[in-house]
Structures are given as structure tokens and as C-alpha cells.
Amino acid sequence: MNFLQSTLDWFDDGDHWTGAEGIPHLRWQHIQICLIAVVVAVVIALPIGLFFGHRRTGGFVAVNLANIGRALPALALLLFAVRQFGVGDPPHWMQTVGIGSIPTFLVLVALAIPPMVTNTYAGVSGIDPEAIDAARGMGMNGGQLLRRVEMPLASPLIMAGIRTSAVAVVATATLAAIVGWGGLGRYIYDGSRVHDYERLFAGAFLVALLAIAVELSLALVQHFVVPKGLRASAHANDGNGSKRVDTNPGIAPGAAAPIAASEPDAPASA
Numbered sequence: 001m002n003f004l005q006s007t008l009d010w011f012d013d014g015d016h017w018t019g020a021e022g023i024p025h026l027r028w029q030h031i032q033i034c035l036i037a038v039v040v041a042v043v044i045a046l047p048i049g050l051f052f053g054h055r056r057t058g059g060f061v062a063v064n065l066a067n068i069g070r071a072l073p074a075l076a077l078l079l080f081a082v083r084q085f086g087v088g089d090p091p092h093w094m095q096t097v098g099i100g101s102i103p104t105f106l107v108l109v110a111l112a113i114p115p116m117v118t119n120t121y122a123g124v125s126g127i128d129p130e131a132i133d134a135a136r137g138m139g140m141n142g143g144q145l146l147r148r149v150e151m152p153l154a155s156p157l158i159m160a161g162i163r164t165s166a167v168a169v170v171a172t173a174t175l176a177a178i179v180g181w182g183g184l185g186r187y188i189y190d191g192s193r194v195h196d197y198e199r200l201f202a203g204a205f206l207v208a209l210l211a212i213a214v215e216l217s218l219a220l221v222q223h224f225v226v227p228k229g230l231r232a233s234a235h236a237n238d239g240n241g242s243k244r245v246d247t248n249p250g251i252a253p254g255a256a257a258p259i260a261a262s263e264p265d266a267p268a269s270a
Contacts, residue, residue, distance in 0.1 A: 053119050
């Protein structure tokens with residue numbers, strides 16, 4: 001109870017809500033580097049996943065090479081990047097877009113790419129061949145097929161990969177404090193150094209809240225991005241009064257398993 005009260009007192013302290021070390025400023029720094037890292041990862045990963053998924057060749061190599069990044073510890077990657085690029089301030093143009101640490105930025109991008117590549121490839125390559133044949137029968141060429149059939153049908157899995165990556169990036173961005181930059185990780189790192197456990201817990205709590213907010217925000221984006229027909233089929237009634245969730249709409253049997261982001265089921269009808 002004393003620790004909880006001390007943590008509440010920490011949040012109630014006005015000094016923690018103003019200035020360069022205040023919660024609003026550090027939270028904005030955290031959001032900036034996470035946002036730019038996810039955007040850059042999307043620009044890199046989606047074309048790779050779409051290319052190999054559309055061609056349905058070479059995907060095994062692409063996905064497994066991408067997944068190597070998931071097996072590497074983020075802290076080890078950060079230390080390697082520090083050896084290569086140092087911990088000094090990045091160029092001014094990078095700071096203006098929110099990149100305050102080049103090593104941290106590179107680690108976050110590397111962390112975000114694998115789930116996006118895997119899910120995009122799985123979503124596009126696993127589309128039911130009958131849907132592909134029907135589109136070709138209507139006279140669609142490769143580009144039209146990708147834009148008008150494959151990407152819409154794969155959009156639930158593509159968005160699931162982006163959501164998974166974004167939440168992981170928000171959590172991992174706390175490592176920026178180790179290389180002397182800001183973000184909410186400052187509270188965790190500084191608190192652990194001086195044994196200020198109220199500050200440490202407050203930092204972890206703020207990061208968790210931000211990760212939840214990002215997940216819910218992207219779930220809302222997914223609701224509007226995914227075609228209405230797929231949203232309807234995802235919550236089709238199974239005939240017994242309960243809701244059935246189809247996590248792979250339009251995906252052929254035997255397709256590669258994607259990395260799925262959890263989404264709450266719709267309430268069962270009475």
C-alpha cells in the first residue's frame with residue numbers, strides 16, 4: 001500500500017508534468033521515434049511481402065530471412081549499432097522528424113520488419129486460387145490483381161502484422177534511454193540506476209498504457225481498412241447462437257501461418 005501511494009504521489013507531483021523531463025515531453029519523444037520507425041518498416045516490408053506473395057515463389061527464403069531478425073535480441077542489436085554509429089546526436093534533419101538516436105531507430109525498424117513481411121506474404125500467397133482465377137477470367141492483369149483482389153483480401157493479415165510490430169516497437173523503444181536519448185524509457189532506466197522504484201514503475205506503467213493505446217488505435221484503423229464483406233464474414237454466426245471468428249478470410253487451406261494480433265470477439269447474440 002505504501003508503494004502504491006508513493007507511486008500515486010509521484011504522478012501527482014507537478015514537476016513530473018512539465019519541462020524536458022516531464023511526462024508529456026518524453027511521451028511525445030517516444031511516440032515520434034516509434035511512429036517514424038513503423039512507417040519506415042512499412043515502406044520496406046510491405047513491398048517485399050507483396051512481391052513474393054504475388055509471385056508465390058521465393059517466399060520461403062524471404063520469410064525465413066526476415067524472421068532471423070525476430071531471433072536476435074534487441075539489446076544485442078542496439079549495442080552493435082552503437083559500435084557502428086556511436087551515441088552522438090544524429091543530423092539535424094533526422095532530429096526534426098523525431099529520430100534522436102540512430103542506433104535505436106535502426107533497431108526498431110529491424111524489429112518491426114519481420115512480422116510485416118511474414119503476414120503480408122502469408123496473406124497474399126494464401127488467397128484462394130479460385131478467387132485469383134476468377135479475377136484473371138475478368139481480364140485483370142498482374143497489377144490490377146494485386147491492387148483490387150489480393151491486397152484487399154490480405155488486408156486483415158497485413159494489418160495484424162502492422163499491429164504486432166507497432167506494439168513491439170513501443171515496448172522496445174525504452175532502450176533509447178540506454179544510449180542517452182529520451183522517451184518514456186528514461187523513467188525506467190534512470191529509476192533503476194538510482195533505485196527510485198516509484199519512477200521505474202511509473203515509466204513501465206506509462207509504456208504499457210501507450211502500447212494499449214496504439215493497439216486499440218490500429219484496431220480501429222483496421223476496422224475501416226478491411227473491406228466490409230471481410231469484416232462481416234469474420235463474425236459470421238455458426239448457427240448455434242455463438243459467434244465464429246474466421247481469422248484467415250479468403251485464405252486457402254494449408255497457407256503459411258501468419259502472426260496474428262488479438263482482437264476481441266463480438267458479443268454473442270442472445
